[in-house]
Amino acid sequence: MATLGVMSPGLHVHQCTQLLRAAIQSGSCRTLHMSPRSAAKEYYDVVVVGGGAGGITMSARMKRKVGAGKVAVIEPSETHYYQPMWTLVGGGAKKLASSARPTASVIPSGVKWIKSEVKGFDPEKNCIRIDDDKEISYKYLIIALGLKLHYEKIKGLPEGFNYPKIGSNYSVQTVEKTWKALQDFKKGNAIFTFPNSPVKCAGAPQKIMYLSEEYLRKTGKRADANIIFNTSSGVIFGVKKYADALQKIIKERNIQVNYKHNLIEVRPDIQEAVFENLDKPGETKVFQYEMLHVTPPMGPPDVLMNSPVSDAAGWVDVSKDNLQHKKYPNVFGIGDCTNLPTSKTAAAIAAQSAVLNKTISLVMKNQSPSSKYDGYTSCPLVTGYRKVILAEFDYNQQPLETFPIDQGKERRTMYHMKADMMPFLYWQLLLRGYWGGPAPYRKIMHLGFK
Template sequence: MDLSPHSTEPTGSAHHRVVIVGGGTAGISVAARLRRAGVGDIAVLDPSGTHWYQPLWTLVGGGQAPLETSRRSEESLIPDGVRWIREAAAAVDPDARTVSLAGGGLVGYDYLVMAPGLQLDWDKIPGLAEAIGHDGVTSNYSPEYAPYTWELIKGMRSGTAVFSHPATPLKCGGAPQKIAYLAADYWRKQGVLDKIRMVFVLPDPKLFKVPVWTKALEKVVERYGIEVRYESEVTAVDGARRELTITDKKTGTEETLGYDLAHLVPPQSAPDWVKKSPLADGPYGFVKADKHTLRNPDHPEIFALGDVANLPTSKTGAAVRKQSPVVVAHMVAAMKGAEAGKKYDGYTSCPLVTARDKMLLAEFDYDLKPAKSFPGVNTFKERRDMWVFKRYVLPAVYWRGMMTGRV
């Protein structure tokens, strides 16, 4: 069998010791770690020829990074000795231990890693799918629209700018407000901030989960004069009229607001085929997993991590960095008929860009307790070195460390 990373497997029936659904951050990092642990006969299912470093899209939208720096070919990241099946998964049968492919055929497995990410539900907000990418409506949650965000910010000199956060779980929970801060700081430097009304629509009663960073962000919001609509969400968009509807979740009151720029983040959920699977758990269909071992409690040969896992923590790349070694440790132990003691504590990280040269680094665990990676560094205040860390250090760590199983 040809196990070069440049080979793909034809549609049909096959069986592999480990099948990984998804070739994104979670899938590739697990595949790389398994290979480093000496595990063979691994297959990665993913139809995309492009792999994106998504955390950089906020800076693309803020005019601080070119889109191309966030892109690599998927082929270049498939670890040596791992089979790449360039097809999408369409269903999973945990009793038969098979994954159905969208193009037909089945792939059997001894162990399954669910890492297909999540889906962006543009159609869940009426009018959003029709308006996105034009009519002043944009979103950094897609590489297609992130450059348009910067076009809108750069060209705005007065008017109303609306930024939204959906009322669903989402990847990188800080991203909806980070772009607001980047825009505000740019407009401040251009001398036009006082001519722009900024509105941030947030479904939660506070800016952040962890109090110490909430206080810091409240000062940032005050500095820029941003109106925060707490416990509210954008529920409709009329691109032709350049109007949107904001609904107060407590009272049900609706307000129609005209806009000149609207950075809207779509609701998010598990991929539709995952929602329909026996592994789905909770209202958004994410995969059921033990929060410490990341194993499915009903099917212990199945693991889930990354955005698709139904865990009580923020969905970030930093979380995956801590989750992948836990998955590998438990899988390798299971292959040997043993148990692993390694546990995931819910660590996640949110680099909160608050200006064009400053950032707060929020790191915390399941208990929302700070979990600092840099002893002696005050990450509770805005720092320029943390901005440099996000813009230049983290991408290098991602490509050279996480994607090769070293970090």
């Protein structure tokens, strides 16, 4: 009776009943109780960890590749957000509700939604552990966990958001506080910060600054406002062409930029922000603020720290060319959680998804990946309520522009692309696995020369 743990599907019902009755009489029925971990084990051809932009996109692509019922996406959140919209929400140009949809509505039909958190990875055994110590087994694994915001690394936060005059466009709980702080501004310092860590959408910390500056001009408060950008970086933007364009805007609009200034403390009760000077360790400077926009330090999700799938810093360790894991050939990564040396944006995810799709197709055929990701990413630098500089660039921080015009200039057309066209692309094409970035159109736009 020790073999009763798994009954043969060929046994008839009356045979099963007889076996069970015999087991009970003999006292050996205890062998029927399987361990919780083995009883709860599930298997899928492809498991996608994370239900953000990268995870949903790849689950849609994988479903078409291996079939319905063979793909699972693991995501605990009930709501999916189009986060690039939050720059405009914080500036009062869009409503927060327009960035949200139920997670259930974006999971592709035929893909299993496992509403849980990932607790650990065991790539040697091709399985992951989720809530209740349950194990999910896979043939192929795609990690798309995004990154984690660390407001708590700034003394006085996140509890400081309970006070007025402070907000952050990086969190659904705090983005509307930015707009409230901007509306309530009277006079004094409006401070915008950039942390000493990797950042998703590295242009966003200054996009809200340009919107705020224009809002204060339109409402007659600009003369009483000091616009200050305190950045831990040594440059305004990593790509020289766009940095030069932004420097002109900064000069024209009389914005003060302090480099190598990293926010370490907020004193919301007395409206003070404390910054460390990264060039002079131990030296700090206190700024009074009337409005403070905080961009928090960011890092890998906790589950990736000290994980077998991660590098020493906690980022998923993948090839920068094909997004395949460097050690485990059936594991792949996409988006913000990876150590790809490019900016962490939704545009980067789109381009990565096209490459990763080709990579996995070849791996499934026992062939070597041949497609190469060039590091393409895009950052629509919102410089006003109707103006955008569309920055597009590659691994080498060189412009990789789609349109046959100078994208280093502020353009209204690019604003409408950011505010209207890109959300459509996101919801209708990217998340359904049909948008892999503008690369095919770039050659057409440039008559085949790019």
